[in-house]
Amino acid sequence: MTQKQIQKKICLLGAFAVGKTSLVARFVKSIYSDQYITTVGVKVDKKTINIDGQEINLIVWDVAGEDDLQKVRMNYLSGASGYLLVADGTRRDTLETARMLRDRVNEEVGALPFIFLINKADLASEWEIDDQAVAECEAHGWTVIKTSAKTGEGVEEAFTKLAEKIYRK
Amino acid sequence: MSDSPLRIVPNQPDEPDQPEDAASTEAAVSRDEMAELRRLLVEPEQVQLNNILERLNNPRVRTREMSRLLSEAVKLRASQDDSLTEALAPTIVTSFHSSVKKDPRPVAEAISPLMGPAIRRAISAALNSMVQTFDQALKHSFSWQGLKWRIEALSAGQSFAEVVMLHTLLYRVEQVFLIHKQSGVKLNHVAAPSIKTQDSDIVSGMLTAIQEAIRSFSFDSFDQTQNEHSDMLRLSDDLEVWFETAPQAVLAVVVRGKAPESLRSEFFAPAIEAIQYEQREALESFDGDTTPFELSRPHLESCLLSKYEGQTDPSKFKIPLYVKLLAALLLAAIAAWAFFTWRENRRWENYLNTLRAQPGVIIADQGKRDGKFFITGFRDPLAADPATILKEQTPINPNDVVSNWQLQKSSHPQLALANARSLLEPPPGVELKLDQGKLSAEGEAPHQWVADARKWARAIPGVIEFDDAKLIDKDLDELRRQVERQVVRFVVSTDQLAAGQNQVVSALTDQIQQLIALAPPAGRAVRIEIVGHTDTEGDENTNQRLSDERAARILSMITVSGVSKDIFFIRGAASKEPVRPETSRSDKEYNRSVSFKISLLNPSKSAQQLPKKN
Ligand SMILES: Nc1nc2c(ncn2[C@@H]2O[C@H](COP(=O)(O)OP(=O)(O)OP(=O)(O)O)[C@@H](O)[C@H]2O)c(=O)[nH]1
Ligand SMILES: [Mg+2]
Secondary structure, three states: OOOEEEEEEEEEEEEOOHHHHHHHHHHHHOOOOOOOOOOOOEEEEEEEEEEOOOOEEEEEEEOOEEEOOOOOOOOOOOOOEEEEEEEEOOHHHHHHHHHHHHHHHHHHHHOEEEEEEEEEEHHHHHHHOOOHHHHHHHHOOEEEOOOOOOOOOOHHHHHHHHHHHHHOO | OOHHHHHOOOOOOOOOHHHHHHHHHHHHHHHHHHHHHHHHHHHHHHHHHHHHHHHHHHHHHHHHHHHHHHHHHHHHHHOOOHHHHHHHHHHHHHHHHHHHHHOOOOHHHHHHHHHHHHHHHHHHHHHHHHOOOOHHHHHHHHHHHHHHHHHHHHHHHHHHHHHHHHHEEEEEEEEEEEEEOOOOOEEEEOOOEEEEOHHHHHHHHHHHHHHHHHHHHOOOOOOHOOEEEEEEEEEEOOOEEEEEEEEEEEEEEEEEEOOHHHHHHHHHHHHHHHHHOOOOHHHHHHEEHHHHHHHHHHHHHOOOEEEEEEOOOOHHHOOHHHHHHHHHHHHHHHHHHHHHHHHHHHHHHHHHHHHHHOOEEEEEEEEEEEEEEEEEEOOOOOHHHHOHHHHHOOOHHHEEEEEEEEEEOOHHHHHHHHHHHHHOOOOOOEEEEEEEEEEEEEEEOOOHHHHHHHHHHHHHHOEEEOOOOOOOEEHHHHHHHHHHHHHEEEEEOOOOOOOHHHHHHHHHHHHHOOOOOHOHHOHHHHHHHEEOOOOOOOOOHHHHHHHHHHHHHHHHHOOOOOOOOHHHEEEOOOOOOOOOOOOOOOHHHHHOOEEEEEEEHHHHHHHHHHHHHH
8 A cells, every 4th residue: 555645734924024935935946036025815835745754745825924904814724733933033023923923823723833933044133033032932932943045044944843743743 | 638549649750749848748648548558459468478477376276287288298208108107117116115104904905806816817827737638639630620720729829639629618627626624635636637737735725725715805805796606716717616515625626618507416516425424534533644535536536527519418428420320330340241251251161171072182271360261281183173173163262362282192101100190199098000001090089089080090191091990989988888887677577667767768868879979970880789688587488578579679769769770789688698697686677677789880891790680
């Protein structure tokens, strides 16, 4: 018999322009662009990864970012096994948005495995989120990974860690 | 001053000549008159001038004026070149940005009707790039219509298959997705043959997302005009996705063309209901493992329906007339072919029989190969020529026959014996000898071999005569022994059969008939002696008569079924040849009987070997 097929849906949540779409593009297609094309609604993508010898199809839902104009629609999270919560290291307010989004997920969908990504690590000099803020998050039990969709730093690790959390739970 | 108007004419020639005093009064008068004159002459222009000044100095009036011209001016300029657009763009972009910053709601409201169509376009593009090549194209390849479409395809830069499809497709279900309702994860997916599919995992997710979007938008801004509801998604003029929803699974059916709504109730709804029913547990406990949903494939495939022009509903599919005609033609062709083959084989068989009857002609091998008859063999130079027989005595076309005849007169004895062995393939237990053209076979062999050997032996080059005197036909001999082992018993002192002996006689009759049939091909003639017996009781004369009667009785019973009397001899042996030595009562019973003796004779020698009639 062929190996069984495992499909896991995950979502990317975060404020607008933090780099969610760029992270997916880096992870799935290994490409990056400086252009900002805001996501409308949701975009679905897929990548197969291997955890403990089991092939897992990650179905990645890249959800439009949260902004004044539009709240993240929680029904996109329906049936998801976990999510990546993304903030932009150069914008302090995106950390607040992330916290708020996590609370909303817990309220409306229920607690799910997640990993907190602070993106744009390549712009370290412009960062507004300092180590103290990061430590605070970790103190709450969050797994925090600094990523850069531009250089690829931490991206693979972030998706794999989430998949492991889901698969080994 | 009645005259004044006439006198104060400007540029009057005498005016400078008037005295000073008079002149001053006169001047005052004339100043008034001048103003009056000017007023009369210039007033219309003055009003106009004042108006212009006012228009120039009052911005409100100027704006009103401009507003009348602006749109015309923009149109005029835009029709000339792009400079206006270039000039305006930065301002517009900046103002758009600042406007969104101040209050994003109006913009949001403005663009949300576009979002539905935008997502729809994205899905449509994903589904549309599945290339369509299919057998419809074949059917139309050779028709006049096909030619026209080929030209159309060339000029439109489309594939021929695409063009044919566009012209003949009524509807076709191209893909069917089974989607986990909650997560949008694809559980299974099937596509019509020749549909190249995009990544169905991603499409599944997108379909779920847009279904979600339709649901939440449908009450505000999502393209009301198209009458969207969450169970159907129109992607383009001829591409739709139909959703059938069960409690835990969704069936998404991608339909090209105009499919009748009845497909839903006839095919799609039953399919998803069956899946939901059969796989409820797997659906409830779904945690990413899609293997169990392979089971749903037959249900999904039952939804891959299509209908092309000239084809009726899949449910009421009828065989088109031309297919029926073709089938009839085909049947007729097969019948004709069968008849001709049969006749040909008959003719061939007749030819072979004619050849077999020819002295000096031996057929070694024959048959049919590559649609032609072939025949190989040997013939004596003096014998009739098989080729001539073929040409003159049969309706067979000589060109359809490959003949290979070897002239053969005699052969070296060693070679002949070797030939005989390889040709006859004697079974173990049979020995072949060749002496001066006489091939003799000795030993036991099955009936078939004996019969074949007798038929072929003399055809072997170098063999003149076949001696089978010492050749025993095993099957024939076995039959002989079977018959000889049996006796038919009688009631004491009569020629009445004992109880149950009728069956013995009828079994014997069967065996004797077999003997008679097998003997001639084995080169034997059957002679059967029926011998009557009595026990030792009673006087010798009575016993002799009784044994005669018993033998005669059996003869008449056997020959009543049509067996020739000529091969039988009857004899009464009285008590002189007991079947068993008489030591018990049952021995006596067996001696009140008839027994058989069978000779298998070589017909040529049978005359001398015939037993004498008593
Ligand atoms: N320097 C740098 N720029 C990044 C990085 N990731 C994303 N960007 C840029 O940030 C901008 C926004 O990226 P997106 O990936 O479109 O952001 P998003 O979160 O998908 O935004 P929405 O879809 O509007 O919610 C783009 O111009 C990206 O090029 C990064 O790691 N480093
Ligand atoms: Mg995006």
